[in-house]
Amino acid sequence: MSQGDGDWALDLSHVAKTYRGGVQALRGIEMRVKRGEVFGLLGPNGAGKSTLIKILMTVIRPSRCQGTMLGRRVGDQGTLARVGYLPEHHRFPDYLTARQLLHYVGAMGKIERKDRVGRIGELLEMVDMTDWADKKLGSFSKGMRQRVGLAQALINNPDLVLLDEPTDGVDPVGRRDIRNIVTRLKNEGKTVFLNSHLLSELEMVCERVAILLRGEVRLQGTMSELIDRRAGYRIRLVPEDDMAAARATVGTVVQGGVELVNRELVLKTADAREVQPAIDALRRQGFTISHCWVHKPTLEDLFLEAVVDPETGEPMHVGAARKVRAG
């Protein structure tokens, strides 16, 4: 279904950033994020994830950028009032209390004091920091700071929330709380743009993901699209069976081929009808099937697949690309 501009929280094309010295952090990002969805951004260190977020938040000036955020061009200051942002490695002033920080960030977001007071109470409750509201941030642990950071990102009741490594330094309970908050935001119709290294976390909450590699989008799609496309049957035989012979047997009856991974036959189809001839052939040849199931790759599998050079099969070098100079 074709969507109008108003349906995209983020609609980016040709986003590029070349730093002085010729380092190309981004090399033409094409990305679309629907309103109301939870979108995950993945990539190895130096892939350009934080640079992209900083461009959206006007912290970094792009070398080139076309596209919109919440229907307005990227870089429009007025739009920032409708966006919440939790930076990675944030440093909030130690001399402020959690409540004072939220007041300050809220005021910087042009929210009147009377509107802030109630909102701050709700947010502190949401991140379970009410008891610490009037304590100085200097006395907070990393996880507590992260909770307050999340609250400050939501102070302006934003339509779009960009969270850069929100679970960094947070314990399992905190991570679960943050996941719940993300789900709650989604239920409230807000768009959440998540950048995280914790793939399992993303897998649990994201509807769509994009994998960035060396400043380019390597892979993008809904979780079901990406995972189902790579789902396939796996067949395990008893240990006495000759796996090479079993592979040859299945290869003659199944289209798309079969691979042998860790003494398991890996078929590239998740369709039950297509796998029946393989089972029949194996049984006919006297092989004993111990397990047969549909294997779905995890986000980590997708990620590791995406960062492998398809030609060499070797992991691609992480980090930004260096500009190739003429001559």
Place this chain on the structure above:
Amino acid sequence: MLTQTWAMLVDAYRELCARKLFWITLGLSGLVVAIFAMLGLNEKGIAVLWWTIPVDEFNSTLMNKTTFYKLVFQGLGVGIWLTWVAAILALISTAGFFPSLMESGAIEVHLSKPIGRWRMFLTRYFTGLLFVALQVGVFTLMSFVVLGARGGLWEPRVFLAIPIVITFFSYIYCVSVLIGVMTRSAIAAILLTILFWFMLYILNTTDTVLLGFSGGRERVVEARAARIERMERNTRLQLIEAKKVEAGEEAAVEYSPTDEEIVAAMPVIARERASQESDQSALKSLQFWSGMMFKVKTVLPKTAETTQLLDRWLVKPEETAKLQSKAEADQQERQEEHGGPAMSQEAIVAKLRDRPVWWIVGTSLGFEAVLMALAGFVFVRRDY
């Protein structure tokens, strides 16, 4: 718009309150005012609480109590405490204002808000001056009370110290901001600003010395010119008298002694003229360098002259006339003892007072505007 500005002001105030140095400076300010309140002047000398330190040359015969308190406030309170000690402490306290704002992890929170970078930069700059405004405000208020209670002078012009000291501090603070924005290091900002300030101090001292010596030399040249003229006139009259005796009244009427005859009759005139020539040449050279110094200072902030504006507006010259004459007499005495033309304190004061306020403040603010534009440009254009 006001919500954001107010928030930044409140944040800066909290940041200052969180710094121990802010309270130390405020405490020391209180101590300085307490010492100020303890001092007094009587006919025997300087009074400290109930005791008197007898000083023959400095007592209530030299100036009245009101002038004494004004001078102590201007000279020690503003001239030394606020513009040196407290200014250095303020510089140390505020040097980190921009580097801390520009730290990775902190700047993102600010730049991601609907506020222009120029506005953020300028607001942050003005909140940096808040430190000095608070310190000077408290100090001046306390001093105002002491002046009223001890000196019997409820002088509202004392509060001119607040804008004057803030303006003075802004000259050096803009240097600290530029270095802070460029290097993102508070230490670099402190050290290089103090170095710059020291350079201004050297320039200012050189300017004052040149003004003093050129004033002193001017006085010598003028005095000698009058002396030479007097000697020439007297010698001419003596020669005419001699002619009258020698050749009669009629011949004397038409007689006009030549310069050679005058010099031959009074050889000291030749020596005086030679000294005058040498002094005039030295004066010309001093005036040239003083003019050069004036031009150099035109493009730089005039820290000392700015703080001396308070002296100009608070203390009338006639109030310190006796003190001035005494200083001048002391200087002349020293000159006679050591020989050669000395600096003229009177000339320094007069020439400095002649410098227009627009030149002192206007050109200094011009310098500040240029540096702020440069620092703002770097701040606004930078990727964080």
